[in-house]
């Protein structure tokens with residue numbers, strides 16, 4: 089992806105500007121923008137998935153701000169430190185199974201360390217894997233759950249080394 093295409097994605101998908109406007113800003117023909125739109129389908133869908141999350145959690149901040157913050161957060165479970173690529177590695181090799189996988193599991197989820205605070209408080213937000221998020225509920229504090237996460241981390245490590 090070129091720098092210009094990256095900027096196109098930002099203006100089109102994140103800022104949701106019209107082609108006329110983007111064409112002027114970037115100095116690129118609209119027909120080229122249409123071609124890029126098709127070419128960048130995979131990247132578009134990734135951003136669309138993040139927009140869905142932003143909508144579902146009813147964030148107040150604009151999507152562009154949310155997207156930047158979301159992308160700059162470290163992508164591993166705050167509690168057990170597993171990453172999405174490790175989760176998928178375990179799933180693909182059959183070392184991790186659950187009936188839930190159709191709906192949850194492959195992607196890290198957003199967890200509010202302090203569940204009574206608004207989602208918009210980004211300092212309070214961390215990524216959590218489905219297994220930690222599901223077990224933490226609103227019962228354990230983030231500090232308490234880090235103790236449990238440490239144990240889960242050992243188990244993931246064992247499975248990943250197997």
Ligand SMILES: [Zn+2]
Pocket residue numbers: 165166167168169170216217218219220221237240
């Ligand atoms: Zn976890």
